[in-house]
Amino acid sequence: xxxxxxxxxxxxxxxxxxxxxxxxxxxxxxxxxxxxxxxxxxxxxxxxxxxxxxxxxxxxxxxxxxxxxxxxxxxxxxxxxxxxxxxxxxxxxxxxxxxxxxxxxxxxxxxxxxxxxxxxxxxxxxxxxxxxxxxxxxxxxxxxxxxxxxxxxxxxxxxxxxxxxxxxxxxxxxxxxxxxxxxxxxxxxxxxxxxxxxxxxxxxxxxxxxxxxxxxxxxxxxxxxxxxxxxxxxxxxxxxxxxxxxxxxxxxxxxxxxxxxxxxxxxxxxxxxxxxxxxxxxxxxxxxxxxxxxx
Amino acid sequence: xxxxxxxxxxxxxxxxxxxxxxxxxxxxxxxxxxxxxxxxxxxxxxxxxxxxxxxxxxxxxxxxxxxxxxxxxxxxxxxxxxxxxxxxxxxxxxxxxxxxxxxxxxxxxxxxxxxxxxxxxxxxxxxxxxxxxxxxxxxxxxxxxxxxxxxxxxxxxxxxxxxxxxxxxxxxxxxxxxxxxxxxxxxxxxxxxxxxxxxxxxxxxxxxxxxxxxxxxxxxxxxxxxxxxxxxxxxxxxxxxxxxxxxxxxxxxxxxxxxxxxxxxxxxxxxxxxxxxxxxxxxxxx
Amino acid sequence: xxxxxxxxxxxxxxxxxxxxxxxxxxxxxxxxxxxxxxxxxxxxxxxxxxxxxxxxxxxxxxxxxxxxxxxxxxxxxxxxxxxxxxxxxxxxxxxxxxxxxxxxxxxxxxxxxxxxxxxxxxxxxxxxxxxxxxxxxxxxxxxxxxxxxxxxxxxxxxxxxxxxxxxxxxxxxxxxxxxxxxxxxxxxxxxxxxxxxxxxxxxxxxxxxxxxxxxxxxxxxxxxxxxxxxxxxxxxxxxxxxxxxxxxxxxxxxxxxxxxxxxxxxxxxxxxxxxxx
Numbered sequence: 001x002x003x004x005x006x007x008x009x010x011x012x013x014x015x016x017x018x019x020x021x022x023x024x025x026x027x028x029x030x031x032x033x034x035x036x037x038x039x040x041x042x043x044x045x046x047x048x049x050x051x052x053x054x055x056x057x058x059x060x061x062x063x064x065x066x067x068x069x070x071x072x073x074x075x076x077x078x079x080x081x082x083x084x085x086x087x088x089x090x091x092x093x094x095x096x097x098x099x100x101x102x103x104x105x106x107x108x109x110x111x112x113x114x115x116x117x118x119x120x121x122x123x124x125x126x127x128x129x130x131x132x133x134x135x136x137x138x139x140x141x142x143x144x145x146x147x148x149x150x151x152x153x154x155x156x157x158x159x160x161x162x163x164x165x166x167x168x169x170x171x172x173x174x175x176x177x178x179x180x181x182x183x184x185x186x187x188x189x190x191x192x193x194x195x196x197x198x199x200x201x202x203x204x205x206x207x208x209x210x211x212x213x214x215x216x217x218x219x220x221x222x223x224x225x226x227x228x229x230x231x232x233x234x235x236x237x238x239x240x241x242x243x244x245x246x247x248x249x250x251x252x253x254x255x256x257x258x259x260x261x262x263x264x265x266x267x268x269x270x271x272x273x274x275x276x277x278x279x280x281x282x283x284x285x286x287x288x289x290x291x292x293x294x295x
Numbered sequence: 296x297x298x299x300x301x302x303x304x305x306x307x308x309x310x311x312x313x314x315x316x317x318x319x320x321x322x323x324x325x326x327x328x329x330x331x332x333x334x335x336x337x338x339x340x341x342x343x344x345x346x347x348x349x350x351x352x353x354x355x356x357x358x359x360x361x362x363x364x365x366x367x368x369x370x371x372x373x374x375x376x377x378x379x380x381x382x383x384x385x386x387x388x389x390x391x392x393x394x395x396x397x398x399x400x401x402x403x404x405x406x407x408x409x410x411x412x413x414x415x416x417x418x419x420x421x422x423x424x425x426x427x428x429x430x431x432x433x434x435x436x437x438x439x440x441x442x443x444x445x446x447x448x449x450x451x452x453x454x455x456x457x458x459x460x461x462x463x464x465x466x467x468x469x470x471x472x473x474x475x476x477x478x479x480x481x482x483x484x485x486x487x488x489x490x491x492x493x494x495x496x497x498x499x500x501x502x503x504x505x506x507x508x509x510x511x512x513x514x515x516x517x518x519x520x521x522x523x524x525x526x527x528x529x530x531x532x533x534x535x536x537x538x539x540x541x542x543x544x545x546x547x548x549x550x551x552x553x554x555x556x557x558x559x560x561x562x563x564x565x566x567x568x569x570x571x572x573x574x575x576x577x578x579x580x581x
Numbered sequence: 582x583x584x585x586x587x588x589x590x591x592x593x594x595x596x597x598x599x600x601x602x603x604x605x606x607x608x609x610x611x612x613x614x615x616x617x618x619x620x621x622x623x624x625x626x627x628x629x630x631x632x633x634x635x636x637x638x639x640x641x642x643x644x645x646x647x648x649x650x651x652x653x654x655x656x657x658x659x660x661x662x663x664x665x666x667x668x669x670x671x672x673x674x675x676x677x678x679x680x681x682x683x684x685x686x687x688x689x690x691x692x693x694x695x696x697x698x699x700x701x702x703x704x705x706x707x708x709x710x711x712x713x714x715x716x717x718x719x720x721x722x723x724x725x726x727x728x729x730x731x732x733x734x735x736x737x738x739x740x741x742x743x744x745x746x747x748x749x750x751x752x753x754x755x756x757x758x759x760x761x762x763x764x765x766x767x768x769x770x771x772x773x774x775x776x777x778x779x780x781x782x783x784x785x786x787x788x789x790x791x792x793x794x795x796x797x798x799x800x801x802x803x804x805x806x807x808x809x810x811x812x813x814x815x816x817x818x819x820x821x822x823x824x825x826x827x828x829x830x831x832x833x834x835x836x837x838x839x840x841x842x843x844x845x846x847x848x849x850x851x852x853x854x855x856x857x858x
Contacts, residue, residue, distance in 0.1 A: 038692025046697035064715050128604035133612055139841070140834035141787075143794045143811075147818035147826050152635050189365055190402040192390035194416040194468065204415065208406035223703075227788075230705045231795050242708070249711030257711055265704035272703070285406050289450030 066254045071262075074255045084244070084256040095263065098229065098240040102271065105161050105225050109168030113221075114214060117176025122206050127177070134173065142167045142228045146235060160232040160240075167228040168221040175217025179210030212286065215279035219272050226268045241267075310376060311471035311504030312341035313362065318371030319529075320357050331357040333529035334371070339521075341376070341471075344498060344505040346519035348512065348565055350572035354530030355508045359474050362506065363396050364388035375471065392420060395465035396474045400481070401457055403449040409436060409460045410445040416468040435463050439493065455486040459493055466501060475507045479514070487511075488546065491518060499543055512565065516540075516557050517549060524564040527572040534564045613639050637824045642831070645824035659836065661809040665721075665793045666840065669728025670786060677733045677785075678778060681740025686770065698737065706731035706792050710799065724796040731792040732785035739784070743777020744770055779848040783841055790837045810836065 030036060047068055054067030074080040078087040085091065120127040142163055149159035187209060191201045233242025241264050248257035280287050320332040331354040339345045347355050360366040362373060362380065364387060372382030381388040403412050413432035417423040423431065436445045439459050449457045458478055465473055479487045495518065498505065509515055515522045522536045540553055548554055620638035637645075649655045684691045684698075706727050713723040751769050760768070797811025808816075810833050817825035 034689070035692055038689060039696045042693035042696045043700070045693065046700075061716050061718070065712060124601075125604070128601050129608040132605035133608055136609070136834075139838040140830055141791045141794050141837060143791055143798065144814060144830045144833050146798065147814055148636070148823075148830070150818075151823065151826075184400075184402070186398045186400065186402040187404060189363070189390070189396065190398065190404075192365075193363065193392065193394070193396050194464075195392040195420040197419070200419045204404065204407075204419075208404070211406075226703075227705045227707070227791070231707045231791075234707060234710070234795075235799065245708055245711055249714070254712075254715065261704050261708045261712065264708050265701070268703035268705070283406070285448040285450055288448055289405075 064254070066258055071255055071258055075259050080255075082248075082253040082255040084248075084259050091259075091263075094239055094241050094244045094260070095267065097238075098233065098242070098264075099267065101157070101161050101164060101229055101240065102222070102225055105164035105229065106168060106222055108161075108165045109172050109221060109225070110218065113169045113172030114176050117173040117214075118180055118202075118206055118210060120173070121177040121180025121210065122202065131177075134170070138170050138174075143231055146232065150236070156236055156238040160229065160236055160238075163232045164225040164229040167224045171221040171224055172214075172217050175213050175220070176210055179213025179217070180206055182213055183209035211279070211283055215275065215283070218275050218279070222271050222275055223268065226264070226271075230264065310341050312376055313339040313345075313472065313504065313506065314372075314374040314377075315339075315358065315362075316372050316374075318358070318361065318373060319369050320354070320361065320366070321369045330529040332368075333531055335525070335531050336371075337523055337532050337535070339504065339506060341504055342502045343520045344507065344518055346515040346522045347506070347508045347525060348510070348515045348522050348561060349525035349530070350527055350565070350569040351510070354528050355525055356476055357530065359396070359476050359506065359508055361388065362472070363394055363474055364390040392416060392468040393471045394474055395468060395470040395472070396476065397458070397461050397465055397478045399477045401449070401454070401461060403457055403461050403464065405449050408446050408448055409441065409452070409457075412449070412460065413464045413467055416464065420468070432463075432467060435467055436460060439463050439497075453486075454482060455489060458482075458490060462494070462497065466497065466503065470503060472504045472506060475505065477508050477510065480510070487514070492546070494518065495542075495544060512558060512561050513549065516554060516561065517544065522557075522561050524561060524568070527568050527575065533568065536561050536564075635823075637827055641824050642827045645822075646828045646831075649825070649828055655813070655832075658808060658810045658813045659832070662793055662797065662811065662833075662836065665724060665728060665797075665809065666786075666789050669725050669793070670732050670782075670789045672725070673729050673732035673736055673785060673789075674782065676729075677736035677781075678740055681737040682744055682766075682770070682774065684737070685741050685744030685774075686766070698734075702734045702738075706734075706788065707795050710796065724793065727796060728789050728792045731788040735785040735788055736778070736781040739777045739781025740774055743774040743780075746777075747773040775852050776848075779844060779852070783844050783848075786840050786844060787837065790833070790840070794833065 051068050053062040054065050055069055056067075074082055075085050077085055080088060083090070116130070120130050145163060145166060146159070149162045153159050153162055183205065187205050188201065191205050196204065229240075230242040230245075233240040234246045236243075241260050245257050245260040245264075248254065248260065315335060315337045318332055318335050319330070322329040322331055335358065347358070349355050357366065361368045362375075364381070367386035368381055369386070373380045373388070374382075375394070379385070403409070404415070407415065410429060410432045413436060414423075414425070414428035417431065418425055418428045422428075433442075433445050436442060439462070441456055441460055441463070444452050444456060449460070452460075461478075462473075479490050482490065491514065494505075505518075507515075507518065516536075516538055519538050522538060523532055524534045524536065525531060526533045536557060538557055540548055540551070540557075616636070617638045617640060620636065620641075623635065680694075684695055709727050709730055710723070713726045714720070717723040717726055747770060751773065752765060755765055755769055793809065794811040794814075797809040798815040810829060814826055814829035814833070817823075817829055
């Protein structure tokens with residue numbers, strides 16, 4: 001089953017390229033479109049503007065903020081001027097603490113929210129009782145819970161994790177419920193015809209059928225968890241990336257502040273991608289169907 | 296659980312005889328009564344292919360749904376092999392593997408492969424364990440010409456293949472009745488031909504009772520033993536046309552005189568209803 | 582056929598008798614009872630039932646609320662918060678919708694400006710607060726900026742998604758009837774994107790409230806009178822009154838709900854051809 005090698009794209013293929021050939025093919029193909037060049041241009045333009053405003057021309061109040069040069073100098077140096085770089089242990093401590101909190105919050109929210117949402121979608125009875133309560137609590141912004149959670153829960157970690165969990169929980173539950181709603185009636189009927197018990201229906205129709213919505217919900221919920229976590233960390237003052245940002249601000253060192261922001265953005269993005277990858281793994285049937293359509 | 300049946304319609308295996316008697320179904324959406332079926336009666340012999348023909352939205356699906364146990368009926372009674380399915384005292388039949396449905400838009404579980412789909416019924420009913428079920432499913436799929444794709448997902452194969460697989464999924468449970476609700480509606484004419492031949496071949500092997508709803512008149516005459524023409528909403532039996540063309544049938548049959556004669560007979564009966572339906576602006580009902 | 586008034590009346594009475602409503606009311610009732618009892622049990626026995634007892638019971642909250650309502654400072658908080666929310670939200674819509682549409686419609690614009698946008702988007706809006714406080718000369722402007730950011734990203738993403746999802750057949754149909762570029766844009770792309778604009782607006786509104794709240798709690802309310810509902814909660818916390826905290830929470834919940842509801846109603850008004858979620 002030999003595949004033809006790409007020779008300046010001239011050879012005809014009889015089979016789809018595999019493995020390394022496929023990677024090569026994709027790269028060559030991508031480079032022939034304007035997209036990567038535009039992206040480079042866009043990012044370059046943005047970085048340039050940023051530099052010009054903060055360091056190059058020192059426009060107006062932009063001087064108060066650190067420019068890209070100042071940031072990279074500190075971030076990548078073993079002896080950072082303002083205290084945080086990829087070489088300092090403190091940096092990783094903050095990252096670790098925030099990530100740990102997110103992991104706990106996300107795990108609890110998913111572990112409670114998904115089953116709850118699935119039951120709410122599946123059983124009208126459960127939904128009739130639970131949904132009104134959910135809808136009453138949902139409009140209350142997460143941050144409004146801050147004072148109450150500080151008073152009711154012990155220590156520092158408690159309120160912080162509680163807030164992130166709560167935010168995620170609402171999103172996850174709602175999406176799981178909507179996921180069950182989205183399942184075509186015919187699948188339930190087919191399962192019934194085939195002699196399924198209620199539990200069979202739950203395992204074989206409700207859970208897989210709701211998965212797409214569940215994972216969309218999980219991607220949103222992890223974003224929301226980060227949002228709430230940062231807010232809580234900024235207010236409750238312990239460790240963590242949110243705290244790093246506020247602390248740097250308080251101590252007038254702006255570089256760690258921006259490093260914190262960038263790191264947050266990056267890690268937030270990575271966690272979101274991780275959720276998506278897990279989703280793709282579990283929903284092979286969707287991935288393969290889309291591949292058929294060459295998407 | 297097969298029951299002993301005393302059928303008067305003669306000959307060998309007559310399981311799956313359906314008796315629909317004076318069935319009326321009234322929906323109540325939004326407080327406005329909708330009479331879908333009105334005092335409809337028909338008899339379907341065991342082992343026969345029975346085609347239900349009529350215009351859109353006239354309530355044909357309602358009958359199928361009642362037999363399958365998806366909806367209740369308001370009045371009347373439906374029996375299968377002499378035993379009451381639904382009727383006075385029990386308005387909604389239980390769903391069961393003795394009456395398998397093949398759905399219009401296809402209801403193979405998208406998250407299971409074809410072989411997993413087919414094996415699902417026996418596994419879940421406890422009739423076979425997993426290994427046996429997968430084995431039997433694989434064999435039956437191969438018999439239906441799908442041997443190469445048993446491990447693919449429904450989204451990866453053509454509609455013709457997935458519809459055939461769905462029929463296999465129904466038949467592996469050895470049902471008394473196969474309920475088909477316009478299963479080939481969304482297909483092009485060429486694929487339909489293949490589907491017809493495949494269905495007939497399956498029928499010749501298993502002699503399962505088939506209750507088939509369609510718009511396509513040629514399909515009705517080609518496949519059926521009887522074609523029941525029903526009126527627009529509310530649904531009533533208007534005319535029954537007996538199709539005496541001998542089996543096995545092939546596509547040459549379609550050009551025979553007998554075929555053409557039957558076709559025009561059915562056409563006459565249906566056309567009147569089709570015009571009425573069109574004027575009433577019917578929309579497809581569930 | 583038939584009289585619509587009779588049908589409407591029977592529909593309403595049907596709804597009132599429905600199981601769904603009964604169960605919902607029962608659930609809320611049971612919840613309130615447990616809440617009230619939790620506090621009472623804590624008073625009598627000192628056992629706080631996992632913290633439920635520590636929260637002030639509904640009756641106390643209502644009494645406090647009764648005290649607060651005639652106080653004009655309370656209503657001024659409402660006004661302040663609303664003002665901030667609307668300001669940030671409106672600017673986000675004014676800037677975000679055209680930006681999103683431009684991204685959707687012009688692939689060169691998208692190629693250049695989408696990557697930086699996507700790089701900045703994962704940074705939580707509140708992480709911008711300190712930087713914003715440093716940069717902007719006044720507190721109010723800093724809060725406004727962060728509020729704007731919060732809603733902006735959401736609105737743009739939704740608009741982009743909606744515009745790109747418009748069935749290309751609508752465009753082709755219009756083109757074949759001789760539509761100009763502008764016509765295509767104003768008559769097809771714009772209305773076609775409306776649902777996504779409203780979805781983005783609804784979600785963005787939620788984020789805006791969160792951010793305004795956080796900003797009010799952190800920065801102490803700014804220069805206007807009242808200081809906003811966030812400040813109300815924070816000062817209640819400082820003052821040690823749990824009842825006021827809960828009153829504040831419920832008030833904000835109501836305020837947020839009113840805003841989302843209005844957006845949904847506007848959506849129905851602008852898009853009669855669709856039923857929104």
